[in-house]
Each structure stands twice: as C-alpha cells, then as structure tokens.
Amino acid sequence: MADEEKLPIPPTLLEKLLFYTTASFVLLAIFSLFAFLFLVPFVIEPAFTTIFMQFxxxxxxxxxxxxxxxxxxxxxxxxxxxxxxxxxxxxxxxxxxxxxxxxxxxxxxxxxxxxxxxxxxxxxxxxxxxxxxxxxxxxxxxxxxxxxxxxxxxxxxxxxxxxxxxxxxxxxxxxxxxxxxxxxxxxxxxxxxxxxxxxxxxxxxxxxxxxxxxxLDMWQNTLNLVYAIAIPVPSFFISVIYLTFAYFKIYNTEAESEQEPLQGDAEAMATGDDEKPITPGSDTFREDLACFGHELRLAIEKDKEGFESNSPPISNSASLSG
Known part of the structure; x- marks a missing residue:
C-alpha cells in the first residue's frame, strides 16, 4: 500500500509578510550600494572638489x-x-x-x-x-x-x-x-x-x-552632495541592520522551534514511546499484521494437534454377524 502524500502547509499571513519584508530590504541594500558607487565619481567627488577649491x-x-x-x-x-x-x-x-x-x-x-x-x-x-x-x-x-x-x-x-x-x-x-x-x-x-x-x-x-x-552654483552643488550621501548611505545601513537582526533573531528562533518536534520524535523512537497513529500503509502496521498472522497460524496448528490426540481410534476391520 503506497504511502500517503503529505500536502504542503500553506504559509500564514505573518510568514508572507516576513518574506516580502526581508526581500525588500535585500533589494534596497543592493540598489543603495550600487547607487552610491555610481554617484561617487559623477556627483560626490566633483562636489567635494568644488568645495575644496574655494571658488x-x-x-x-x-x-x-x-x-x-x-x-x-x-x-x-x-x-x-x-x-x-x-x-x-x-x-x-x-x-x-x-x-x-x-x-x-x-x-x-x-x-x-x-x-x-x-x-x-x-x-x-x-x-x-x-x-x-x-x-x-x-x-x-x-x-x-x-x-x-x-x-x-x-x-x-x-x-x-x-x-x-x-x-x-x-x-x-x-x-x-x-x-x-x-x-x-x-x-x-x-x-x-x-x-x-x-x-x-x-x-x-x-x-x-x-x-x-x-x-558655478554652490547651492545646487551642496544640495546634490547632500542627496547623494543622505539617501543611499542610510538606506544601506538600515537594510544591513534589519537583515542582521532577522538572521540572528527571527529566522534563528523559527529554526529552533522547528527542530524541537524532530528531537521529540527521535527521543520517543529511542525510548519506545512513539505515540504516532498507525496507518494501514505504515511499516509498523505491516510488521504487526505479519506477526499476528504468524501467531494465528501457530495457534491453529496447535489446536489441530490437540484435537487429533484426543479423538478415539477408528477400527479398520469389519465385524460379521453369525
């Protein structure tokens, strides 16, 4: 008998929210880093040079x-x-x-x-x-x-x-x-x-x-410098802080909670206190069924031998009347 297929458990609303939040912060960290690297030679470095040259x-x-x-x-x-x-x-x-x-x-x-x-x-x-x-x-x-x-x-x-x-x-x-x-x-x-x-x-x-x-427009130059630094840099650090917290706190806690039932099952199997329900397709059911059949066959043979030993013998010669 084939094993029953386990249906996947649909994720809860909290799990979906956690997944999309983590994905959003990952993308934000990547785009912030690349944006900052792109702005350094084209905006940040010229803006600083303009200020240092003191026009x-x-x-x-x-x-x-x-x-x-x-x-x-x-x-x-x-x-x-x-x-x-x-x-x-x-x-x-x-x-x-x-x-x-x-x-x-x-x-x-x-x-x-x-x-x-x-x-x-x-x-x-x-x-x-x-x-x-x-x-x-x-x-x-x-x-x-x-x-x-x-x-x-x-x-x-x-x-x-x-x-x-x-x-x-x-x-x-x-x-x-x-x-x-x-x-x-x-x-x-x-x-x-x-x-x-x-x-x-x-x-x-x-x-x-x-x-x-x-x-020369020093106001626009300063404004470009502020935008180029104030937007990508904090976005990157906020994303890194969240991802670090999620990795060590949220996902680590979930992993530990998932491992606890597995450890309990292993301990139950080791002590023989497995209380899982036995289904017709499980190996335990097959072993119990085979053991029951063997004991039933032995009991039938034993009863048969006892019946034959207690029955009176049958004479094979026929008696003739005078």
Whole structure:
C-alpha cells in the first residue's frame, strides 16, 4: 500500500509578510550600494572638489587669450571640455584665458559694466598679449613648439601695475572639465568660448588661481552632495541592520522551534514511546499484521494437534454377524 502524500502547509499571513519584508530590504541594500558607487565619481567627488577649491562667488571678467587644438595622448594632458569623464584623451582643445577680478576687488563697478557691454571682437579692443597669441605659446607648451621660454606668453599672477589679475589660466565648464549630455555639450561650450577676444564672466579658484570655470552654483552643488550621501548611505545601513537582526533573531528562533518536534520524535523512537497513529500503509502496521498472522497460524496448528490426540481410534476391520 503506497504511502500517503503529505500536502504542503500553506504559509500564514505573518510568514508572507516576513518574506516580502526581508526581500525588500535585500533589494534596497543592493540598489543603495550600487547607487552610491555610481554617484561617487559623477556627483560626490566633483562636489567635494568644488568645495575644496574655494571658488570665488564674486564673478571675474574673463577674456579668451589663446586656443590650442592638440592630437595625441602625450600632448593632451588636459582639455577644456570633454564629454565623458572616464575615456582617454586622444584629441583635445585647450582654452587659455586672462581674467581680472570683479567690481568688489580691483576694478570699479562702472569699469566692470563697460567691459561686459563692450563688443567681443578683438580688433575693437586690443588686450595686452593678444597680438601674438596665435604665434606664441605658454611656457608648458613652448618647448614642444620649438620656442624659447622668454618668447612664451606670460602666465600666473600679475603685479599691481598689470591690467590682469591672472594670465594664461585654464578654462573649464566645471571643476572636472567633463560631463555628459544634455547637462554638458562641448560643441556649445567651444562655440561660446573658443574665439580669441571673447568676454564673459568666470569664477576663479582661490586655492589654484590658474583654474577658471564658467558655471558655478554652490547651492545646487551642496544640495546634490547632500542627496547623494543622505539617501543611499542610510538606506544601506538600515537594510544591513534589519537583515542582521532577522538572521540572528527571527529566522534563528523559527529554526529552533522547528527542530524541537524532530528531537521529540527521535527521543520517543529511542525510548519506545512513539505515540504516532498507525496507518494501514505504515511499516509498523505491516510488521504487526505479519506477526499476528504468524501467531494465528501457530495457534491453529496447535489446536489441530490437540484435537487429533484426543479423538478415539477408528477400527479398520469389519465385524460379521453369525
């Protein structure tokens, strides 16, 4: 007789709730970790760099002083703009600018406004060092072009008698000089700033005055940093804390409660006090049935032998009457 198939016990509402809660926290931990790793190079690290570079919130007046288009990884140590922050540079465009500080610094507000309103054509306003900006280079590239350093364009902080606060600064759209469309489009950036003599506002770094960026929003930069840290990091730690508690407390307690009946059955079998119901298909029922049949057969044979021994003998000869 075949064993009866045990039907699965349907999970209770509490078990379902525990399962879906645990699965949700597992997914939350995974997505939080990957989101944080993705945000580190694209949001968190640039935001911290922008803060550490201490860009002056008061915009300065910049003018494009020189442009170089280079080819080759050895020549492209930096680029004013590139779409993609991880790819290697084989072709780059470098924009150099001269800048003077804003109206709160060395120039008056009227002069600052007049410089902003002036025509951007270089011929209408002859800036210092612009006549030879195409034929001359900056010190870091003068030797590569076969020029002597005295013939190179001056770079760095200028004296009080100079028109500019800094000459030969490197221009970037942001602190990293890179980004991805549609936030950053290098074609639009170069079209706006690549022409020698163009005037525009810019922001210089107090830590490294040789770095100038065209866009600066410290409030948005700080907000992006807060969102990038305050959302994935606490979500990950909360998930880890719950999963640790569930593993050591909830699931461990359930496992112990399931093992207690099994241990009780083993002890009952060892002591012979098994009180499980005997079914017709069980091995115990078969053994008892076979034992009963054997005892019944022995009893029948014993009764038969006793009956034969007590019965009178039958005579085989026939008596004849006289």
């Amino acid at each position: 002056d919130l008061n915009p300065a007046l910049c003018v494009t002083a020189g442009v170089k288009h280079l080819v080759g990884t050895s020549n492209c140590s930096w680029a004013s703009c590139r779409e993609g922050c991880t790819k290697d540079l084989f072709e780059c465009t470098q924009i150099r600018v001269n800048y003077k500080l804003g109206p709160d610094s060395n120039i008056s507000a009227t002069e600052y406004e007049n410089l902003i309103r002036m025509d951007r054509a270089i011929r209408e306003y002859e800036y210092e060092n612009y006549d030879s900006s195409v034929d001359r280079a900056y010190p870091e590239t003068a030797e590569e072009d076969g020029m002597d350093l005295p013939d190179a364009l001056p770079t760095g902080l200028q004296g009080n008698d100079s028109e500019w606060y800094f000459t030969g600064a490197r221009l970037f759209p942001n602190v990293k000089g890179c980004g991805y469309p549609p936030i950053l489009n290098c074609t639009i950036f170069f079209g706006k700033y690549i022409k020698v003599g163009n005037n525009y506002t810019c922001y210089h770094s107090k830590v490294d005055p040789g770095i100038v960026i065209t866009e």
